[in-house]
Amino acid sequence: MNGTPALSARNLTKRYGPVVAVDDFSADIQPGEFLTLLGPSGSGKSTVLSMIAGFSAPDAGRLHLRGQDITAWGPEKRAFGMVYQGYALFPHMTVAQNVAFGLRMRGRPKAQIAERVRTVLARVRLDGFEDRLPRQLSGGQQQRVALARAIAFEPNLLLLDEPLSALDRQLRSEVQRELRELNRDLGLTFIFVTHDQDEAMSLSDRVAVMNNGRLAQIGTPADLYERPANRFIAGFLGQSNFFSGDVEEQRGDEVAVRVGGLRLLAISPERLQAGTEVTLTLRPERIAVGDAARSCANVVEGMLRSRTYLGSSIAIEAEVEGIGLLLSTAAAWAPDGGGGATAFGEGQPVALGWSAHAATLLSER
């Protein structure tokens, strides 16, 4: 991961009138990396992408391509491949002409263009579709043409703005695999935009999560899930329980936090003053339910409010005095052949427990 980054964004900022679409965005993308920009609608993902592609000029900040400042370059000089949401295929050109466009703009010889178009179309399994117009293709086929067009001229970087959002589930996972293969086989650097967190987690080397135009956190999927930097990330990626409390004392790494009338243990490498206001975040799947809970560092008693069968697991909501509703997920099928969490009945008391390592401490309320 060391050496000169393939692309380096430094403090990119973009305003539209009073709206700050992107605020102080910085990130380094390593060669061959698959980086995903993830965030809710309107968080500035497309704006970042369009500044990288050169379609809109940042109000502040700089862009470096392998160490070279390219902030002032036009899009045609940057030569990044781009796949648009909705694909933006040229409707008046055939599939082959669409794919050949970038090569033609670079003045490649005709024979070489034809050869390359053939190779790339075969790569996305669209041989035989050369002479069709985009409107004569299905959504998935159009998507593949857009991909072929973007990689045909061997760009430095591939930018993809929600390329899969129009595809159905099955096609989507197929294309996801193809994208990963493309990333590996060609060593091409990917910047991929999505608002689907599962897609982001399963595809990416690293994920940059955006919120309100700001970069909330950047890291590997595991980093983000295991060690969310703030409440937004913890709530946006997967589900989390949040408890607000005050630090009571710290012994080594172990911190005791008073939440309501409860004393809960968590781990923090940071030194925290007694009385510091903190938020504990706890993933539902890290909570043990029933007898298994008894042996945990943190045990609370609750009243089971609802039980939702999810197939592979069961979601349990329990009312715990002092902290409110606690969401946990448990296996629906116990290894000993028993009913797992189905054994717990609604309206009955239930024990819930988790280890000190299970919760993450955030120094914000």
Next chain:
Amino acid sequence: MGETKSAAARTGLLLAAPALLLLLLFYLFPVGRVLSLSVLEPTPGLGNYEMLFTSSGIQAVLSATARICLITTAIAVPLGYLMAYVITIGSRSMRTFMLYGVLLPLWVSALVRSFVWVTLLQRRGLVNQFLQSLGVIDQPLPLIWNEFGVIVGMVHYMIPYAVLPLLASMAAIDIRLVEAARGMGASRGRAFREVFLPLSMPGIAASAILVLILTFGFYTTPAILGGGRTMMIAQYITTQILVLPRWGVGAMLATVLVVVTIALLLLLSRFFDPSHSRTER
């Protein structure tokens, strides 16, 4: 299914019947009458139509009309294209300003506009005086009472009609297509030529045909700015019918005008077909 459909069609026809009758009575019937005069007056037969090939006067009028209309179209459409393009890609304030600039003249009658051009273009008009005061010319230029004056007035009149179909067709172009072309290495000019221009082609065709149709029937502007020396078909027909009167010749030329207009309209309808003008998304 088929029955309900035909029943619906019958109801529709019934509802439209009064309007259709009115149209038939007050529009199609008189027009048909007039056009039929072309084969009835002064004697039944195609004599009037023979004049298309024999009368040098009529041929001169027709060729002047065709020339003026084509030149007007050839100037008005590119100008309109430029305006529609600026309106389409311009900032919001620019767009509003330009749109008003294009549409406002529609509220000023052709008569008033022609007289404004007279004050500008005549021998001692503003343009000639200005050029003389600069010393660019010694003698006033003949800017009016000729084809030049007619074309200036007609182009000016036609600009909004050229702009509107172009605007509609450009609004349907996904601007990201131009971006995509740029991102793949096309310069601004190249992206315009390869993507925007071909996609706006249906608009260009529609605009050109609309302007052509409208210019054929022009009466006021050529009558005033042509000063009687440049005669176009509409004015010629008026003279035939009201002054001479030679109903047969006038009706024959009117028929020619109607046939050409209908042919152009058929061509035009092709370009307003959705499958021709809409970009795929």
